[in-house]
Amino acid sequence: xxxxxxxxxxxxxxxxxxxxxxxxxxxxxxxxxxxxxxxxxxxxxxxxxxxxxxxxxxxxxxxxxxxxxxxxxxxxxxxxxxxxxxxxxxxxxxxxxxxxxxxxxxxxxxxxxxxxxxxxxxxxxxxxxxxxxxxxxxxxxxxxxxxxxxxxxxxxxxxxxxxxxxxxxxxxxxxxxxxxxxxxxxxxxxxxxxxxxxxxxxxxxxxxxxxxxxxxxxxxxxxxxxxxxxxxxxxxxxxxxxxxxxxxxxxxxxxxxxxxxxxxxxxxxxxxxxxxxxxxxxxxxxxxxxxxxxxxxxxxxxxxxxxxxxxxxxxxxxxxxxxxxxxxxxxx
Amino acid sequence: xxxxxxxxxxxxxxxxxxxxxxxxxxxxxxxxxxxxxxxxxxxxxxxxxxxxxxxxxxxxxxxxxxxxxxxxxxxxxxxxxxxxxxxxxxxxxxxxxxxxxxxxxxxxxxxxxxxxxxxxxxxxxxxxxxxxxxxxxxxxxxxxxxxxxxxxxxxxxxxxxxxxxxxxxxxxxxxxxxxxxxxxxxxxxxxxxxxxxxxxxxxxxxxxxxxxxxxxxxxxxxxxxxxxxxxxxxxxxxxxxxxxxxxxxxxxxxxxxxxxxxxxxxxxxxxxxxxxxxxxxxxxxxxxxxxxxxxxxxxxxxxxxxxxxxxxxxxxxxxxxxxxxxxxxxxx
Numbered sequence: 001x002x003x004x005x006x007x008x009x010x011x012x013x014x015x016x017x018x019x020x021x022x023x024x025x026x027x028x029x030x031x032x033x034x035x036x037x038x039x040x041x042x043x044x045x046x047x048x049x050x051x052x053x054x055x056x057x058x059x060x061x062x063x064x065x066x067x068x069x070x071x072x073x074x075x076x077x078x079x080x081x082x083x084x085x086x087x088x089x090x091x092x093x094x095x096x097x098x099x100x101x102x103x104x105x106x107x108x109x110x111x112x113x114x115x116x117x118x119x120x121x122x123x124x125x126x127x128x129x130x131x132x133x134x135x136x137x138x139x140x141x142x143x144x145x146x147x148x149x150x151x152x153x154x155x156x157x158x159x160x161x162x163x164x165x166x167x168x169x170x171x172x173x174x175x176x177x178x179x180x181x182x183x184x185x186x187x188x189x190x191x192x193x194x195x196x197x198x199x200x201x202x203x204x205x206x207x208x209x210x211x212x213x214x215x216x217x218x219x220x221x222x223x224x225x226x227x228x229x230x231x232x233x234x235x236x237x238x239x240x241x242x243x244x245x246x247x248x249x250x251x252x253x254x255x256x257x258x259x260x261x262x263x264x265x266x267x268x269x270x271x272x273x274x275x276x277x278x279x280x281x282x283x284x285x286x287x288x289x290x291x292x293x294x295x296x297x298x299x300x301x302x303x304x305x306x307x308x309x310x311x312x313x314x315x316x317x318x319x320x321x322x323x324x325x326x327x328x329x330x331x332x
Numbered sequence: 333x334x335x336x337x338x339x340x341x342x343x344x345x346x347x348x349x350x351x352x353x354x355x356x357x358x359x360x361x362x363x364x365x366x367x368x369x370x371x372x373x374x375x376x377x378x379x380x381x382x383x384x385x386x387x388x389x390x391x392x393x394x395x396x397x398x399x400x401x402x403x404x405x406x407x408x409x410x411x412x413x414x415x416x417x418x419x420x421x422x423x424x425x426x427x428x429x430x431x432x433x434x435x436x437x438x439x440x441x442x443x444x445x446x447x448x449x450x451x452x453x454x455x456x457x458x459x460x461x462x463x464x465x466x467x468x469x470x471x472x473x474x475x476x477x478x479x480x481x482x483x484x485x486x487x488x489x490x491x492x493x494x495x496x497x498x499x500x501x502x503x504x505x506x507x508x509x510x511x512x513x514x515x516x517x518x519x520x521x522x523x524x525x526x527x528x529x530x531x532x533x534x535x536x537x538x539x540x541x542x543x544x545x546x547x548x549x550x551x552x553x554x555x556x557x558x559x560x561x562x563x564x565x566x567x568x569x570x571x572x573x574x575x576x577x578x579x580x581x582x583x584x585x586x587x588x589x590x591x592x593x594x595x596x597x598x599x600x601x602x603x604x605x606x607x608x609x610x611x612x613x614x615x616x617x618x619x620x621x622x623x624x625x626x627x628x629x630x631x632x633x634x635x636x637x638x639x640x641x642x643x644x645x646x647x648x649x650x651x652x653x654x655x656x657x658x659x660x661x662x663x664x
Contacts, residue, residue: 275598
């Protein structure tokens with residue numbers, strides 16, 4: 001019997017396992033124009049935390065006692081839709097479950113780019129695309145810029161580091177702990193800051209000096225809070241900030257305290273919030289650039305994999321405790 | 333004997349009269365290429381507070397025990413420079429004093445735009461230009477936008493209100509007290525919020541409803557703090573914030589607490605800091621538009637005038653206590 005994770009309680013602050021329940025689901029009959037998909041890979045991403053609140057945002061909140069949604073890669077096992085045959089690999093949003101019956105319009109066949117299918121949940125999917133458009137469009141980063149990226153060992157952050165290096169930028173990444181900082185350097189970062197070892201403001205000042213710069217030209221924000229404040233403190237003239245996520249604030253109802261926000265004026269800083277899905281019309285250029293970087297070895301993936309659908313809430317909670325290096329995935 | 337206001341102590345928090353001293357000054361001899369100017373109007377502006385701190389910013393700090401600088405309009409009384417004759421009216425930065433000897437390159441003859449000379453310290457000077465470029469360039473405001481401007485009864489704010497109306501926008505202004513709110517409405521604002529009567533967040537929500545909108549498209553920030561936070565809370569999709577000033581923070585060393593900063597992401601908000609002087613190459617378009625609005629009565633000035641150089645510190649301090657409606661000027 002197919003199963004799906006349901007949200008059974010809205011988390012207050014940091015979610016816990018008791019907010020979720022794995023329950024059997026009834027799938028609709030396979031009508032003409034529909035496909036049956038068996039999922040192979042499920043994605044957990046920080047933005048899902050927002051959908052667990054009963055607050056209207058850019059995506060509607062998850063309903064209580066209903067299956068959740070999220071990115072997934074699956075294989076067609078039965079098709080009544082033209083153009084789809086069993087064995088086709090597809091990417092879709094009916095994640096948090098093992099099986100789905102979907103309209104053909106809700107699934108996308110994986111482009112033939114010579115990569116493993118789970119890449120379409122990572123470097124060729126939401127997280128890689130978020131890094132690509134955030135860095136190159138929202139922040140207008142260009143060759144020679146000094147780029148600071150927070151949570152640089154995470155899925156989005158590790159893509160930002162590698163894209164920035166592929167485009168000739170100087171990169172500073174922050175991560176928690178020496179192992180992750182070593183990973184960030186392995187990705188090509190010119191400097192890595194272990195923010196568990198000292199305050200991020202001091203770490204960033206030292207890293208800026210280490211790369212021979214006077215400030216940062218670009219900040220790619222995955223964290224908010226003290227990281228955003230440190231970036232404001234050390235921003236160079238005309239710095240551009242791509243505001244992608246603020247994982248430090250997702251589980252908090254406290255206001256964010258920014259000591260250096262007034263530098264926005266003196267340094268003519270621009271902060272730009274953005275959402276990956278707004279760039280759907282430009283996916284072609286992303287696939288072209290990213291697949292060529294992957295083929296050339298300039299962008300590599302390191303996934304943190306949990307096995308089995310039962311492990312999914314743990315994988316999700318791990319996003320907030322730093323359990324992942326690179327992309328967090330569930331393999332079914 | 334010529335006199336100038338000196339900074340004799342760096343203010344901690346809100347400045348006081350004891351931070352300043354009016355002292356006689358020695359003027360240099362009038363060498364060839366120089367002019368002697370007797371000042372007629374002196375300007376006080378909130379940005380001057382920043383120069384009183386010993387912190388490098390976009391303008392260097394005032395030196396202690398030295399005359400301060402600031403915008404001034406004066407009359408040439410003696411000239412050894414080609415192109416200047418006694419009686420010429422000029423605008424320059426040797427304010428905070430009654431008389432100056434300056435290189436001709438440091439003064440600008442007032443363009444013949446049919447306005448009173450002190451307008452070049454206000455709507456045709458720093459404050460009007462700040463409003464113009466901030467609204468139309470930094471915030472990219474356009475016809476039909478719902479524009480929220482804080483400190484709307486101040487020099488910059490009152491110019492923003494009128495420029496926005498001249499360009500067909502819907503305008504909400506905030507000010508302290510009913511008199512100032514009436515002034516903001518007189519300027520053409522569609523709604524005015526008295527933030528001394530209720531929290532700005534509630535006031536802004538009510539004003540947005542009053543103008544029949546769902547949110548604000550543009551925020552022109554003169555205040556920071558709770559005003560910026562309210563603007564974040566009520567920003568519409570793709571809203572653009574021109575960050576001009578944060579007068580609420582100039583005298584404070586506390587971090588700014590922002591409860592709604594995370595909406596930057598969901599609503600794709602852009603914050604852009606800017607400085608008027610960056611737009612020097614585009615002053616022509618500003619003079620053209622602003623003088624035509626002034627001629628048509630679409631932009632009017634209301635000045636708060638203090639008489640005599642002795643009153644200058646009081647005028648300056650009044651900027652932070654809300655003593656001014658419109659532009660604060662000192663008449664000599």
